[in-house]
Amino acid sequence: MNVEVVAVGTELLLGQIVDTNSSWIGEQLALAGLNSHFQTKVGDNPERMRQVIQGAVDRSDAVIITGGLGPTHDDITREIIAEVVGRPLERDEALVAVIREMFTSRGREMPESNLRQADIPAGGWTMEQQPGTAAGLVVPVDLDDPLGKVIYAMPGVPHEMHAMMLGTVVPDLMARSGEAAVIRSRTLRTWGQSESGLGEMLAGVIDYLDDPAHGVTLAFNASGIEGLKIRLTAKAIDDPTAQAALDDAQRRVTDVVGPIIFGIDHDNDKSHSMEAVVLAELKAQGLTLGTAESLTGGMISARLVDVPGASAVFRGGLVSYASDLKFTMLDVPEGPVVSEAAVRAMAAGAVKLLGVDVSIAVTGVAGPDPQDGVEPGTVWMATSLDGKVEAHMATFPADRNRIRQYTTITVMNALRLRLADRSAT
Amino acid sequence: MNVEVVAVGTELLLGQIVDTNSSWIGEQLALAGLNSHFQTKVGDNPERMRQVIQGAVDRSDAVIITGGLGPTHDDITREIIAEVVGRPLERDEALVAVIREMFTSRGREMPESNLRQADIPAGGWTMEQQPGTAAGLVVPVDLDDPLGKVIYAMPGVPHEMHAMMLGTVVPDLMARSGEAAVIRSRTLRTWGQSESGLGEMLAGVIDYLDDPAHGVTLAFNASGIEGLKIRLTAKAIDDPTAQAALDDAQRRVTDVVGPIIFGIDHDNDKSHSMEAVVLAELKAQGLTLGTAESLTGGMISARLVDVPGASAVFRGGLVSYASDLKFTMLDVPEGPVVSEAAVRAMAAGAVKLLGVDVSIAVTGVAGPDPQDGVEPGTVWMATSLDGKVEAHMATFPADRNRIRQYTTITVMNALRLRLADRSAT
Numbered sequence: 065m066n067v068e069v070v071a072v073g074t075e076l077l078l079g080q081i082v083d084t085n086s087s088w089i090g091e092q093l094a095l096a097g098l099n100s101h102f103q104t105k106v107g108d109n110p111e112r113m114r115q116v117i118q119g120a121v122d123r124s125d126a127v128i129i130t131g132g133l134g135p136t137h138d139d140i141t142r143e144i145i146a147e148v149v150g151r152p153l154e155r156d157e158a159l160v161a162v163i164r165e166m167f168t169s170r171g172r173e174m175p176e177s178n179l180r181q182a183d184i185p186a187g188g189w190t191m192e193q194q195p196g197t198a199a200g201l202v203v204p205v206d207l208d209d210p211l212g213k214v215i216y217a218m219p220g221v222p223h224e225m226h227a228m229m230l231g232t233v234v235p236d237l238m239a240r241s242g243e244a245a246v247i248r249s250r251t252l253r254t255w256g257q258s259e260s261g262l263g264e265m266l267a268g269v270i271d272y273l274d275d276p277a278h279g280v281t282l283a284f285n286a287s288g289i290e291g292l293k294i295r296l297t298a299k300a301i302d303d304p305t306a307q308a309a310l311d312d313a314q315r316r317v318t319d320v321v322g323p324i325i326f327g328i329d330h331d332n333d334k335s336h337s338m339e340a341v342v343l344a345e346l347k348a349q350g351l352t353l354g355t356a357e358s359l360t361g362g363m364i365s366a367r368l369v370d371v372p373g374a375s376a377v378f379r380g381g382l383v384s385y386a387s388d389l390k391f392t393m394l395d396v397p398e399g400p401v402v403s404e405a406a407v408r409a410m411a412a413g414a415v416k417l418l419g420v421d422v423s424i425a426v427t428g429v430a431g432p433d434p435q436d437g438v439e440p441g442t443v444w445m446a447t448s449l450d451g452k453v454e455a456h457m458a459t460f461p462a463d464r465n466r467i468r469q470y471t472t473i474t475v476m477n478a479l480r481l482r483l484a485d486r487s488a489t
Numbered sequence: 490m491n492v493e494v495v496a497v498g499t500e501l502l503l504g505q506i507v508d509t510n511s512s513w514i515g516e517q518l519a520l521a522g523l524n525s526h527f528q529t530k531v532g533d534n535p536e537r538m539r540q541v542i543q544g545a546v547d548r549s550d551a552v553i554i555t556g557g558l559g560p561t562h563d564d565i566t567r568e569i570i571a572e573v574v575g576r577p578l579e580r581d582e583a584l585v586a587v588i589r590e591m592f593t594s595r596g597r598e599m600p601e602s603n604l605r606q607a608d609i610p611a612g613g614w615t616m617e618q619q620p621g622t623a624a625g626l627v628v629p630v631d632l633d634d635p636l637g638k639v640i641y642a643m644p645g646v647p648h649e650m651h652a653m654m655l656g657t658v659v660p661d662l663m664a665r666s667g668e669a670a671v672i673r674s675r676t677l678r679t680w681g682q683s684e685s686g687l688g689e690m691l692a693g694v695i696d697y698l699d700d701p702a703h704g705v706t707l708a709f710n711a712s713g714i715e716g717l718k719i720r721l722t723a724k725a726i727d728d729p730t731a732q733a734a735l736d737d738a739q740r741r742v743t744d745v746v747g748p749i750i751f752g753i754d755h756d757n758d759k760s761h762s763m764e765a766v767v768l769a770e771l772k773a774q775g776l777t778l779g780t781a782e783s784l785t786g787g788m789i790s791a792r793l794v795d796v797p798g799a800s801a802v803f804r805g806g807l808v809s810y811a812s813d814l815k816f817t818m819l820d821v822p823e824g825p826v827v828s829e830a831a832v833r834a835m836a837a838g839a840v841k842l843l844g845v846d847v848s849i850a851v852t853g854v855a856g857p858d859p860q861d862g863v864e865p866g867t868v869w870m871a872t873s874l875d876g877k878v879e880a881h882m883a884t885f886p887a888d889r890n891r892i893r894q895y896t897t898i899t900v901m902n903a904l905r906l907r908l909a910d911r912s913a914t
Contacts, residue, residue, distance in 0.1 A: 075710055077525050079516025080720065082509050086530065091504030100502050101537050103530040105511065112526050119544075135685045136709065137695070170886060175689045197685075221711070223888065283505060295505075355808070361794030362787025365808045369786030370890065372857065379811040383780070383790045386804040389843065418814065432797065465795070 065241035067093055067100045068124035070116055072131035072141055073220060074107035085130045085225055095331060096234050097245040097299065108138040117148050117215070121205055125213055126237060128229075131220035133198040135178040141217050142201070146185040149205050149215070153183040156199075159190060163197050191232040196221060200228040202236065211240060230332075245299055248306040250314060251285075251329040252294040253336060254321065255477045259284050259292060262321065266294075269316045279306075280313040289367070289469035291326065291338060326480060338476045339367045345483045346377045346422060351449075354418035355381030356394055356410040358401070358427040359443065360468045367472060379420050384410070390427075393417060400436055402427050404455050407444035411453045423448040424475050430464045441467050445475040449482050490666040492518055492525045493549035495541055497556035497566055498645060499532035510555045510650055520756065521659050522670035522724060533563040542573050542640070546630055550638055551662060553654075556645035558623040560603040566642050567626070571610040574630050574640070578608040581624075584615060588622050616657040621646060625653040627661065636665060670724055673731040675739060676710075676754040677719040678761060679746060680902045684709050684717060687746065691719075694741045704731075705738040714792070714894040716751065716763060751905055763901045764792045770908045771802045771847060776874075779843035780806030781819055781835040783826070783852040784868065785893045792897060804845050809835070815852075818842060825861055827852050829880050832869035836878045848873040849900050855889045866892050870900040874907050 069086045076083045086103040093100045102124070106116045113132075120127040132141030146153045159182040167174035181197055184190065187207045191200030198219035205213035216233050218225045254262065262284060263270075273280050279300055285293040296313045300306035318325060327336025346353055355365045365381035368374050382393060390396040394413030396406050410425035424447055431440025441462060446455040456478065460470045494511045501508045511528040518525045527549070531541045538557070545552040557566030571578045584607040592599035606622055609615065612632045616625030623644035630638035641658050643650045679687065687709060688695075698705050704725055710718040721738045725731035743750060752761025771778055780790050790806040793799050807818060815821040819838030821831050835850035849872055856865025866887060871880040881903065885895045 075708060075720070076512070077515045077528060078519045078722075079512040079514070080710065082507065082512045084507050087501070087504040087507045089504070090502045094503045101532060101534070102541065103502060105528040107526060109526070116527065136688045138708070170884075172683070172686075175685045177688060178685055223891075285505065357787075359794075360791070361799075362782070362790035362806060362808065365787035365810075366785070366791050369784075369808075369810060369855075372889070374786075375810060380814045381787060381808040381810075383787065383794075383806040383808070385790075385794060385800060385806075389805045393842075417818075430794075464797070 065098055065126065065237065066124045067098050067126045067128060067237060068120040069100060069103040070120055070127060070129045071103070071105045071220070072108065072113060072129060073105075074109070074138075076105045076131075077107050085220060085222060088222070088226070089128055089130070089229060092229055092234055092332070093237075094297075095247050095249060096238055097247045098237055098241060108132060108140065110140060110144060113140065113144045114147060117144055121148060121213060121215065126240070127213075127215045128233060129215065129217045130225055133181065133201075133217060133219045135175065135181050135197065137177075139180070142180070142183050142185065145188075145201070145203055145215055145217060149185055149187070149203060151186040151207075154186050155179070156182050156184050156190065159184070159199055162194065162199075166197055191218075191228045193227040193231040195224045195227055198224065200232060202232065214240070245301065246303055246306055247297060247299050248303065248310060249295060249297040249331055250310050251334075252296070252314065252317060252325050253291040253327040253329065253338075254294060254324045255291045255326055255338065255473055256324040257292065257321070259286055262292065262294065265320055266317060269313075269320060272316065273313060278313070279309045282313070282317075288466060289338075289473050291473060294321075323481070323484075326477065337367075337371070338473050338480070340371045342476050342480050342483070343368065343371050343374055343377050345480065345487070349483065349487060351377070351421040353378050353422045353424070354414045354420035356414035356417075356423065356425040357381060357383050358385060358390070358410075359430045360426055360471055361385060363468050364424060364426070364472050364475070380418050382414060382417060400438075402429055402435065402438045402442060402444060404444055404457070407446040408453045408455050411446035411448040411455070415448050415451075421449075422479070424479060426471050426475055428467070428471060430467050432464060440464075443467070443471045443474075445471065445478060447475065447479045447482055449479070449486065454478070454482065490523055490551065490662065491549045492523050492551045492553060492662060493545040494525060494528040495545055495552060495554045496528070496530045496645070497533065497538060497554060498530075499534075499563075501530045501556075502532050510645060510647060513647070513651070514553055514555070514654060517654055517659055518662075519672050519722075521663060522672045523662055523666065533557060533565065535565055535569060538565065538569045539572060542569055546573060546638060546640065551665070552640045553658060554640065554642045555650055558606065558626075558642060558644045560600065560606050560622070562602075564605075567605070567608055567610065570613075570626070570628055570640055570642060574610055574612070574628060576611040576632075579611050580604070581607050581609050581615065584609070584624055587619065587624075591622055616643075616653045618652040618656040620649045620652055623649065625657060627657065639665065670726060671728055671731055672722060672724050673728065673735060674720060674722040674756055675735050677721070677739065677742060677750045678716040678752040678754070678763070679719060679749045680716045680751055680763065680898055681749040682717065682746070684711055687717065687719065690745055691742060694738075694745060697741065698738060703738070704734045707738070707742075713891065714763075714898050716898060719746075748906070748909070751902065762792075762796070763898050763905065765796045767901050767905050767908070768793065768796050768799055768802050770905065770912070774908065774912060776802070776846040777844075778803050779839045779845035779848045781839035781842075781848060781850040782806060782808050783810060783815070783835075784855045785851055785896055786810060788893050789849060789851070789897050789900070805843050807839065807842060825863075827854055827860065827863045827867060827869060829869055829882070832871040833878045833880050836871035836873040836880070840873050840876075846874075847904070849904060851896050851900055853892070853896060855892045857889060865889075868892065868896045868899075870896065870903060872900065872904045872907055874904070874911065879903070879907065
C-alpha cells in the first residue's frame, strides 16, 4: 500500500514555516510498515493544488493532506478534494453545531465565515478527534469502492493533526492495507559521547546488524537537549518477533556503551527525557529538588516542570541573572561569578534558600560576547546531594541557544550519575 | 520564471531528518522574486526519482535538486539527471584531481568509490563553490537551448548547499530570468485576537489588497508564543516601489487593528518578539525587571534571557512552584494559590525580593488535572509598575505546553500595554 503526503500552504513554499508535519507523518507511516514514496508541498492555489492532489490520487493508494482547512478565504482544501473526487460539498449540520458550541463555550461570537469549516465533500465523513474548529476528513475517491483509494485531510496545526493521524488515519490505513508486517522501534537516549565517537565504539554492532538476517537497523540522531539518540528499528512478521530482535540489538549496544544510556523510548513514546529520568529517580529516593540558574535563565526549571507530576519533587528555583542576586540571595562570595567557587556557593545556597534536599546550579557565558574575560561557551555546573557539592566545568563550542541546551542536559546528567551511585551503595 | 525544488533522500520520507533545505531554498527564491510552486521529497529510488525530476522539468523552467550526490551506491542523482536529459555521464578529470587533493590534504586515502563524484552529465558543468567532496552541477536540459530549461544539483549538507545556492544558483537564475522584480515582506506581530477575528476585522483590507494592482498579499500565521502574525508580501519592479506598497498596506492594517500589533519584522529579520519589544521599552524607560513564576516554571525568564542584551534590564526571577515558597519568599497570604490575591502578592513580593522596578507574576493550573478544584487552563497574571499592581485572569482551553506559552506571551503583552500608557502620559 502506497501512501502519499501533500502539505498545503504558500507559507511552506516561501520558507516562512518549515514543513515538519510531512516528516512526522512519514515517521508514523514507517512505524506502521506503510510505504510513503512522495511528499509534496504546494501553495494555496486552486489549479496547482488540483494538479498535485489529482497526481497523488492517480499514483498512490491513499493521500494524506495537511493544511488549508481553516476558515479564511485562502483555505480551499475542502473545495479541491470535492473537485478531484467529482462530488459536491455538503454542509454538515452536526458539525455546524460542534463549531458553534466551541465558540459559545469560550464566550466568543462565531464569525459566519467559520461555517465554511462545516462543508465536507459528499460521501466523506469527519474524524472523531477534533481538538480545534477544523474537522479532519476521510473521503473515499470512488463511492462504489469504499475500501479503495482514499483521501484524508487534516489541519496543519501540529497537535490537532497528531491526534487525528494517530486516532484515525493510521488505524484506518492499517485496516485497509491488511498487511501483516509490523515495525517496532526503540530509541536509546545517550549523553556524553559524540556521534562519531559512538559510531567508532559501535562499529562491530553495526556490522552485525547490517546482516539482513538480524532484521534491525541502527541510526544516530543528534537532538540537542534531548540527547544523542540511537534508534533501533525492526521489521518482522509480528510483535513478539520484532521485540525479540530489538531485545538482542539493545543488549549488544548496551554491552558496549553502557552507562551513557539514560533512557529508552519504545515506538512513539518520547517520555524518557533526561529531566523525566532525573525526576523519577529523585522521587524513588524520596528527595526534593531546587535550582539556581544564571546563563540558562530558567530553562532548567522550565524543562523540569514540563514533566507531568514534577510537583512531587521539584519545589522551585532562583534565576539569579544579575551578579548581586547571587551574592545577596545565595551567599556567593564577591568575585568572578563564572567560577568554581561561585557555582559551589550557588548549589549550597539553593538548598538553603529553597528548603530542598538536592540542588542543581549553573553559571557561565552564553555569548555572543565574552564576560569578565571568560569566553562564550565556558560553563560551571554543580550539584548538591546529601550536603555534598560536586562541581565541574565544560566548554561548549556552540551558539547562545545550544550552549544553554547543552548546559541543561549536562548538569542533569551529572545529577543522574550521582543518584545512580547513591542508589547502588 | 517557475522554479521547482526536489529534495532526494529516503531518510527525509521516513522523518529521520526534517527537510529544512527546501524551506530555506524557497525563502531565497522568494527574496529573489522567483516563483517556486512545488517542492517534492522523494526517496533514493531510480524509478521514482526519474518520475519526479522528469515531471518537474516538464512543468517548470528550472529544477533545483538537493541530495543524492554522495559517494555511496544509493547516491544516484547524477545518473538520473543524465537519463532525464538523455546524455551520458562523463568523468571530469579536473574534478578527479580536486577530490584526490581533498583526501590527500586531510591525510586520508581516497576510496575508489569516491570517483563516482567526478561523473557529470555531458554538457553540464560544476559550480565554483565546493566546500566538500560533492560538486554542485548545472545541467542545461537542451544543449541547443543553453539559456532554456536547466537542472541544478547540490549536496544535501546544508552549509555546502547554502554556499552553492547563494554563489551560483540564485545569480544564474536571476540572469536567466532577466526579471527585475523584487519581493519584500513585513510581518506584523499581534496578540489579543483570534485568526478568524482578525480575518473579519480585516475583510475590507483583504478585499482591497486582493486587487492585483495593489501588489500586496496578506496571510495569517498563528505561531504560539511568537504571536499571531500578519504577513504582508509585495512584488514590485524595485525596492522603493515594494516598500511604498508595503507602507500603504501596513497603514491600512494598523488603522483597523491598531494596538494589538506589538512588533514588525522586515523580510528575514525575526527579532521583534514580544520579549524583545518589552525589554527594549523597559530599557528606554530606564526600568529593571524581575519575575515570579509558578505554572510557567521559568519559561518567562528563559524567553527573556534569550534576547541578547537582556542583562541590562532583567535582573532575575523566582520560580515558586511549591506553594510554601510563595508564602515564605513572596509574602503570599496563606490560602488558594491560583487566585487574584496570590498573584498580586507575588508581583509585589518579586519587586521587593529581587530589588526591581517592574515585575511579572503568574500562577495557574497547567493541567492535565485540576488543582484545588481549579480547572486546567485557568491562569492569574499580574504586573507591578510604579508600585501599582494590576491583575487579570484568563482561561486558555489548550494543552499543558500551550497553556504555558499563552500565559507567557499574554502577561508580557499586558506589561507592554502598561508601558505604552506610561510613556504616553
